[in-house]
Amino acid sequence: MxxxxxEVKDFLEKCELLRKSKFIMAxxxxxxxxxxxxxxxxxxxxxxxxxxxxxxxxxKRRYLQTYQDGFLTxxxxxxxxxPAERLALIFCLLVEFDHDSINFNNFLxxxxxxxxxxxxxxxxxxxxxIGSMEELISDLFREELEDKExxxxxxxxxxxxxxxxxxxxxxxxxxxxxxxxIANEKQIIADSxxxxxxxxxxxxxxxxxxxxxxxxRANSVEAxxxxxxxxxxxxxxxxxxxxxxxxxx
Numbered sequence: 001m002x003x004x005x006x007e008v009k010d011f012l013e014k015c016e017l018l019r020k021s022k023f024i025m026a027x028x029x030x031x032x033x034x035x036x037x038x039x040x041x042x043x044x045x046x047x048x049x050x051x052x053x054x055x056x057x058x059x060k061r062r063y064l065q066t067y068q069d070g071f072l073t074x075x076x077x078x079x080x081x082x083p084a085e086r087l088a089l090i091f092c093l094l095v096e097f098d099h100d101s102i103n104f105n106n107f108l109x110x111x112x113x114x115x116x117x118x119x120x121x122x123x124x125x126x127x128x129x130i131g132s133m134e135e136l137i138s139d140l141f142r143e144e145l146e147d148k149e150x151x152x153x154x155x156x157x158x159x160x161x162x163x164x165x166x167x168x169x170x171x172x173x174x175x176x177x178x179x180x181x182i183a184n185e186k187q188i189i190a191d192s193x194x195x196x197x198x199x200x201x202x203x204x205x206x207x208x209x210x211x212x213x214x215x216x217r218a219n220s221v222e223a224x225x226x227x228x229x230x231x232x233x234x235x236x237x238x239x240x241x242x243x244x245x246x247x248x249x
Contacts, residue, residue, distance in 0.1 A: 007040035008141045015134045019126040023118050027104055030097050037091075046140075047091050049181055049240050053188060054088040063089060064111065077111045077129070083136050084184030090133045140180060181241040182206050188238065202231055 014036045018029035037043045059080070066075045080086045096102040105118065112128070114120035138145065189202040205228045212220040225242070232239035 004040075004042045004141070005144045007036075007042060008137065008144060011036040011040065011043055012134055012138065015130050019123075019130055023122045026122060027097065030094050030104075034094060034098055043137075046180065047087065050084040050088040050184055051091060052240055053184075053238075054085065054092070056089070056092045059085070059089050059092075074113070075110045079128070079132055082183060082187050084180050085187060086132065087136055087180070090129055093129070182210055185239060185241055192235075192238075194235065198235075202228075202235075205231060 011033070014029070014033045018026065018033060021029050037047055063078045063080060064075065065078055066073060068074075080089055093102070093107075097104040097107070108118060108121035108125055109116075112121040112124040114124050186203055186206055189199050189206075192199070194202070205224060209221065209224045209228065212224055228239065229242050232242050
């Protein structure tokens with residue numbers, strides 16, 4: 001867990017460096033953020049999970065919006081409400097900026113026009129996009145980032161996380177990834193060609209799994225996962241959650 005904490009803190013520090021840097025250093029700082037992800041097993045698995053089935057082409061058409069404002073044509077980036085989809089979109093954009101397949105300067109001027117200056121556009125981008133990614137990662141890894149004890153004494157109680165402590169240390173490190181995978185799989189099911197009844201069945205199982213994990217009911221988690229594994233097998237083994245857990249077993 002200490003490794004996870006150090007890796008996540010390094011990632012968040014890289015995000016802050018980008019937000020506080022001069023515009024001329026932006027692409028270098030973006031590269032540093034991507035390196036931080038690659039160098040972290042936990043973050044790499046997380047971003048791999050959310051991007052594996054992510055339809056980036058469709059997402060760009062949906063969230064990079066252009067509209068008419070009188071005689072003017074304007075553009076804006078709208079971030080997805082689904083946290084997994086949001087992380088995936090932001091990550092893919094950062095990769096494109098790094099590879100220059102999307103020119104970062106042109107992107108800022110088009111989607112974060114502000115007063116027309118690169119300075120204002122850059123800081124608007126950082127506040128909206130990088131700030132959102134920081135918030136999601138901080139929330140997902142809140143438990144790892146908190147200092148539970150200092151000099152043998154418990155620190156003040158921190159705000160409660162979405163999930164209670166797991167029954168063992170290894171499970172605790174996995175919960176943050178699993179929580180996002182659950183949200184991601186709900187979206188995959190909702191967008192799939194399954195019947196309405198099949199969608200309800202899958203989402204109900206995921207809701208029950210989420211509750212069992214939150215309550216630390218290990219036996220229930222195991223039973224629900226076996227049922228969900230069969231559900232996934234009946235639908236072309238789509239589940240990234242099952243694949244990850246089987247790989248870790």
